[in-house]
Amino acid sequence: MDWEERIRTARAAGLRGLGLALRALVVGLPLFVATVVSIALVPAGIGVLLAPRALAALRRFADEQRERGQAWSGVRVDRPYRGPARGLRPLLDPATWRDLLWLVVNLPVAVATGLVPVALTAWTVFGVVIVPIVITSGAEGEFWPVAVGIGVLAAALLVIVPPLVLELHARFSAALLSPPRRALEARVDRLEETRADAVDAGAAELRRIEKDLHDGAQARIAALGMTIGLAEQLVRTDPARAEALLAEARDTSGQALADLRRLVRGIHPPVLAERGLVEAVRALAVVLPVPTTVFADDDVRGAPPIEAALYFAVAEALANVAKHSRAARAWVTLRAPSGLLVVEVGDDGTGGAQVPPAGGLAGVRRRLGAFDGRLAVTSPPGGPTVLSMEVPCGS
Structure with missing residues (x-):
């Protein structure tokens, strides 16, 4: 890397550090106050309306830092959350409280990250530009040579320090925003299990x-x-x-x-390849003996293997509805919250559905597990029965 490129990199790092400092003051501090206040007001009732929005904003703010750490310093930070930020569910997720801790500790760290390049720039201008002008004007002073030396040293550090400070901030954020070690170990165990199932x-x-x-x-x-x-x-x-x-x-x-x-x-059904998951599910619903309604967001799309897995999962669930539920009606909901494909299959039948080890729903669970997906069954006696499927699909 030549000096010209080093200077450009240092300048970009300094501006980014200054941006982190301003963002921590202007956005992070008010967000921390709003989140803490809304959580404190949950017992009073009004927090039930305010907290979900504050928690979702907190998660977005933390996700933005994860993306910046990866893009600016190459520090990868995996998302540690157990599920999407819906309602008050994030309060039960330990990752939410780590995000909140990071938000308050990040305030002085980010300010220091932004001030270091500013201080070096100020010393450089003072020692390399202002002091020589003062000396040439005839002013006397014993400290002028020292000031020039400090200015030259600051100029050298200005080329080296800002990228290092930015990387230190990224690693500090990663320490709080990454999944804990035990969560990573559990994830490795799950990946080994799902790989064997696949x-x-x-x-x-x-x-x-x-x-x-x-x-x-x-x-x-x-x-x-x-x-x-x-x-x-x-x-x-x-x-x-x-x-x-x-x-x-x-x-x-x-x-x-x-x-x-x-x-x-x-x-791989042709309708799935030609028209996508939503239309393929609607085609399944049309031929089902039980009247079935399909509700779907406009942006429900995923990679072909993921769509195929969800299609066959829905097909198995609807087949069970027709065979065992004694339902008068059924419904399928397809949504695409951030980074997920969520499908729910429900019916108003007799309930009592289970997931036997050798049954079709166990096969569905294994099929979704290959994509790090999950299957949850809610089926109390008397109904209704709801099968919830979640598969990560990226943004």
Whole structure:
């Protein structure tokens, strides 16, 4: 890195540090006061309305610092939250209280981060610019050489220190805004478990496809070849019989094609690839015997593997509604809060739904777990039954 680039980097770091200081004073301090006051007012009732907004703003402020630390200093900070910031749920999340602690401790740290480049700049201007002008004007003073030396030293430090100070601020923030070690260990354990489940599910899916091909399309295509061969032998001696065999072969080819189409739909439905998750779920709801309403946000989109996992999860849930719930109506809700795809499938049936280890819902849980997703089932006796599925999908 040449000196010109070093100077540009130092200047950018100094301006960013100054911006962090101003942001901590102008935004961070009022946000801390508003959050603490709204939490304190929760028992009085008014805090129930104020706290969710303050907590959501606190999380956004902390997320912005995580992004800045990554972009400016290369310090990665993972999000430690247990779920989306809805209602008063963040109060039960330890990460919220660490965010609040960071917010108040960050105030002096950010101010110091912004003042260091300002102080170095001031000493540089005083020692390298002002003092020589004073000396050339004939003013006497024993401390002028010392001031010039300090100015030169400050100028050298001004090229080196601001990026280091900015990185120190990013590492300080990471210490409070990162998941604790025990949470990271639990996440590693969960990832190992979901990876094993994904491998098992992939192997089971391959076996299912192989079985469907062997018992369906492959058997029909083999029969088709035999029928055409027999017709070929009879075409001269018994044309009528050969014609009948060819008609039978045409029917068999149609059945084999239908088997292949069903197999493809079981791997990745065309409607899902062409029209997205919402329209694919609406197509499922249309053919369900139980009247089903689909509610969806406009921006419900995700990566194709995630959409496929949620599609088959909804298909399994709706199949259970039709088979076991005795419901008069059902509904599906698809939402896309920050960084998540959330799908809820509910019905007004008899309730009592469970997740047996070898059942379809257990397979849904494993399928979602491969994407770090979660499945929650609420089904008291007498209903209603609600299956909630959450899958991280990025911004």
